[in-house]
Amino acid sequence: MLKLRISYKIIIGVGFITSVAIIVFSYLILRSQCQGMVSQLRLSGYQLSETIKSSTRHDMLTADQENVHRTIDQIGMQKGINKVRIFNKIGMIMYSSDKDEINTMVDKNAEACYVCHAADQPLEKLSIPERTRIFKGNDGHRSLGIINPIYNEPSCWQGDCHAHPKDQKVLGVLDITLSLEDTDRLIALNRKRMVIFGIVVLTLVSVILWRLVQKLVGEPVKMLVEATKVIASGNLNHKIKINSRDELGDLAQAFNVMTEKLVEAQHQVYQQDKLASLGRLAAGVAHEINNPLTGILTYSSFLLKRSEHYPEIKDDLDVIVRETKRCRDIVKGLLDFARQVPSKKSHLNINDVICHSLDLLENQLLLHHIHVEKELSPTVPDIIADANQMEQVFINLIVNAADAIGEQKNGVLRIKSEAQMINFRNYVKIDLSDNGCGMSEDQLSKIFEPFYTTKGQKGTGLGLAVVWGIMEKHGGKIKVESQPGQGTTFTLLFPVDGEQSSL
Amino acid sequence: MGKPYDILIIDDEEVVVNATIKIMSLEGFTVDSALDAKTGLEKLATQQYRLLLTDLMLPDMSGYEVITYMKAKGIQIPIILITGYATLDNAVKAMKMGIFDFIPKPFEIEELLGVTLRAWRVQADDIPADPPCPSRRYLGKHAWVDIDSDGRAHIGAAALFRKTVGTINHIHFPARGQEVKQGGQCLKFQTDDTYQHTLWSPLSGIVIETNHTIQQHPTRLKDENPWLVQLLPSNMDAEIKHLTL
Numbered sequence: 001m002l003k004l005r006i007s008y009k010i011i012i013g014v015g016f017i018t019s020v021a022i023i024v025f026s027y028l029i030l031r032s033q034c035q036g037m038v039s040q041l042r043l044s045g046y047q048l049s050e051t052i053k054s055s056t057r058h059d060m061l062t063a064d065q066e067n068v069h070r071t072i073d074q075i076g077m078q079k080g081i082n083k084v085r086i087f088n089k090i091g092m093i094m095y096s097s098d099k100d101e102i103n104t105m106v107d108k109n110a111e112a113c114y115v116c117h118a119a120d121q122p123l124e125k126l127s128i129p130e131r132t133r134i135f136k137g138n139d140g141h142r143s144l145g146i147i148n149p150i151y152n153e154p155s156c157w158q159g160d161c162h163a164h165p166k167d168q169k170v171l172g173v174l175d176i177t178l179s180l181e182d183t184d185r186l187i188a189l190n191r192k193r194m195v196i197f198g199i200v201v202l203t204l205v206s207v208i209l210w211r212l213v214q215k216l217v218g219e220p221v222k223m224l225v226e227a228t229k230v231i232a233s234g235n236l237n238h239k240i241k242i243n244s245r246d247e248l249g250d251l252a253q254a255f256n257v258m259t260e261k262l263v264e265a266q267h268q269v270y271q272q273d274k275l276a277s278l279g280r281l282a283a284g285v286a287h288e289i290n291n292p293l294t295g296i297l298t299y300s301s302f303l304l305k306r307s308e309h310y311p312e313i314k315d316d317l318d319v320i321v322r323e324t325k326r327c328r329d330i331v332k333g334l335l336d337f338a339r340q341v342p343s344k345k346s347h348l349n350i351n352d353v354i355c356h357s358l359d360l361l362e363n364q365l366l367l368h369h370i371h372v373e374k375e376l377s378p379t380v381p382d383i384i385a386d387a388n389q390m391e392q393v394f395i396n397l398i399v400n401a402a403d404a405i406g407e408q409k410n411g412v413l414r415i416k417s418e419a420q421m422i423n424f425r426n427y428v429k430i431d432l433s434d435n436g437c438g439m440s441e442d443q444l445s446k447i448f449e450p451f452y453t454t455k456g457q458k459g460t461g462l463g464l465a466v467v468w469g470i471m472e473k474h475g476g477k478i479k480v481e482s483q484p485g486q487g488t489t490f491t492l493l494f495p496v497d498g499e500q501s502s503l
Numbered sequence: 504m505g506k507p508y509d510i511l512i513i514d515d516e517e518v519v520v521n522a523t524i525k526i527m528s529l530e531g532f533t534v535d536s537a538l539d540a541k542t543g544l545e546k547l548a549t550q551q552y553r554l555l556l557t558d559l560m561l562p563d564m565s566g567y568e569v570i571t572y573m574k575a576k577g578i579q580i581p582i583i584l585i586t587g588y589a590t591l592d593n594a595v596k597a598m599k600m601g602i603f604d605f606i607p608k609p610f611e612i613e614e615l616l617g618v619t620l621r622a623w624r625v626q627a628d629d630i631p632a633d634p635p636c637p638s639r640r641y642l643g644k645h646a647w648v649d650i651d652s653d654g655r656a657h658i659g660a661a662a663l664f665r666k667t668v669g670t671i672n673h674i675h676f677p678a679r680g681q682e683v684k685q686g687g688q689c690l691k692f693q694t695d696d697t698y699q700h701t702l703w704s705p706l707s708g709i710v711i712e713t714n715h716t717i718q719q720h721p722t723r724l725k726d727e728n729p730w731l732v733q734l735l736p737s738n739m740d741a742e743i744k745h746l747t748l
Contacts, residue, residue, distance in 0.1 A: 286587070287587045290587045290607075290608040290609055291516040291518065291519060291608065291609075292518065293608070293609035294516070294518070294519050294522065294608045294609035294610060295516075295518035295519065295522055295609075296609070297609045297610070297611055298519075298522035298523070298525070298526055298609070298610070298611070298612060298615070299518075299522055299525075301611050301612040301613075302522070302525050302526060302529075302612060305529065305612060321611075324609070325611070328609050336682075336684065336687075344738065344740070360679060360680050360709065360711055360735075361679065361680050363679060364679070364680070386737075388708065388709065388735065388736075388737035388738070389737070391709060391735070392682060392709065392737075395680045395709065399680065
């Protein structure tokens with residue numbers, strides 16, 4: 001299939017319409033111009049014929065043929081006048097500027113006679129346009145012929161020179177032929193001008209259109225195509241720089257937003273995949289590792305039992321047993337993490353979950369002298385979630401906050417819940433902040449990874465990974481902000497009505 | 504034929520078998536072994552043992568099939584299932600099938616001897632069954648759970664456990680807020696013979712409260728049958744199917 005650029009398509013389309021318009025317009029103008037000029041000429045021809053009639057009237061009445069001849073000759077010699085002649089009723093040419101024609105007969109079917117003699121009974125009255133005719137002369141140029149009937153009048157039949165019968169209405173015809181050569185030349189010139197004008201306009205319109213289309217469509221589309229290729233090649237950080245405020249600008253913006261979302265989605269899929277494959281791997285490894293671990297643990301503890309009288313070996317064996325048990329606990333934690341418990345979702349009020357979690361950990365909070373500030377909005381809508389898993393989330397976060405506050409005396413845990421609208425979706429937002437030891441940028445980037453812990457041997461490194469997994473399962477989001485020495489804030493977003501999050 | 508063995512262990516891991524033989528010798532138990540289920544079942548058919556230890560995942564057969572076989576043959580010796588952590592659900596299922604207890608790998612000497620001695624005592628004492636109670640469900644004959652109307656669960660030890668465990672020195676309770684799994688460790692008992700006994704949780708959930716009285720007076724457990732841990736179950740509907748009335 002022939003590939004046609006949009007610009008060419010538009011130019012061909014617009015060019016076609018423009019040329020049709022120009023052609024029709026020029027045709028109409030030329031035609032009316034032509035008609036105007038011809039009718040002007042007709043009028044002046046008629047006036048001329050009237051002038052001849054009146055100037056020869058006297059000579060006719062006095063039958064001064066010499067004078068009539070002279071007058072007709074003189075007029076016939078003027079530029080633009082081909083012929084002046086008078087023929088009588090039977091068609092004999094009485095006078096003519098062309099001497100050779102005199103006394104010859106005119107065929108009644110000739111173009112000069114035809115108008116009146118077409119019917120059986122010849123017409124006697126004619127309007128001005130009917131008196132004229134346009135025909136092509138022998139010299140190749142067009143000519144305008146005007147006939148002017150010479151009517152009978154009392155002076156004609158009362159004169160004693162030559163008797164015209166009284167009942168004869170038309171005595172003869174004055175016929176003038178004017179050349180249209182000049183007019184035709186003018187019309188041809190105008191036509192040429194129109195064609196040149198048309199070509200110039202068409203070319204101009206095409207060039208301007210081409211530039212416009214290229215600027216407004218071609219270049220942005222090219223950028224979009226290039227950006228698509230860059231993104232397809234894996235560089236998702238590419239941004240399109242189109243600032244125009246038209247549809248293509250909107251498209252570019254939508255494109256940029258799409259790539260941003262793509263990066264986020266990719267990150268999430270990556271994180272999910274990582275956790276899922278880690279779970280499978282953990283289960284497999286743990287199962288395989290259990291048998292050799294059993295060997296080490298049993299043999300070493302067996303040796304330990306028998307070495308009670310050898311304190312120098314006992315201490316070393318103690319270390320082996322202790323460290324093997326640590327291995328066992330790691331494997332156990334890994335398996336607990338890998339074991340997926342299906343969510344049992346129901347409508348619940350997040351404030352109740354928070355209060356319940358705080359109740360459960362009351363002793364621990366008292367022990368750490370942590371003051372709890374609750375700012376729970378009573379109007380938060382219900383969310384659809386697994387109550388136990390939600391409690392697990394809050395318990396984990398609260399225990400972490402308590403650990404971060406540690407021995408500090410003025411520890412404060414602030415929990416705030418509120419309804420929020422983001423991208424036309426309803427969310428419940430929970431902020432959980434402590435004024436504990438906080439975390440560095442580097443630590444923040446790892447806290448949701450399994451087995452990452454800041455608590456040394458006290459933590460399993462699975463708490464936040466579990467929280468992340470639960471939030472993910474509920475279509476929610478968890479974000480964390482922290483400054484070393486200042487404290488940490490976890491922000492949780494739950495979609496209301498269990499809608500899929502679009503953040 | 505010499506003196507019959509006390510215990511048969513079926514496990515395809517030689518290191519586990521050898522370790523078990525050594526550990527059992529500490530208490531004077533004699534142990535016969537089989538590295539696959541087929542050999543094990545042959546030995547069970549021809550010889551008398553007083554206790555069976557079997558791995559859940561054997562190369563030619565599962566531990567379930569061994570249990571089913573023994574039931575069919577009418578061999579009524581206590582069975583202790585050796586499991587990995589990955590197979591908690593299987594262990595819970597096996598408890599429903601009537602095994603005495605299970606022990607997850609890797610185990611310590613104190614844990615293995617603890618559970619073995621408990622099983623051994625079953626044969627010596629006549630242990631009365633727990634009285635039936637409509638709100639109470641049992642994990643085998645090991646632990647019970649009472650479910651309140653408000654959804655909280657109280658966990659206690661079944662008669663078989665209480666009567667066989669021996670003299671308790673110390674009970675290790677879970678922390679409040681801690682998560683426990685069905686078939687996972689709920690409480691750990693230290694007895695005066697230095698051995699350890701684990702009470703498996705009948706349900707998964709978050710620990711809300713522990714029984715302080717028993718914490719201070721562990722010996723009361725034996726006669727009073729008190730609740731030990733209060734739990735907020737997390738997956739009760741699915742898990743309760745594995746428990747018996």
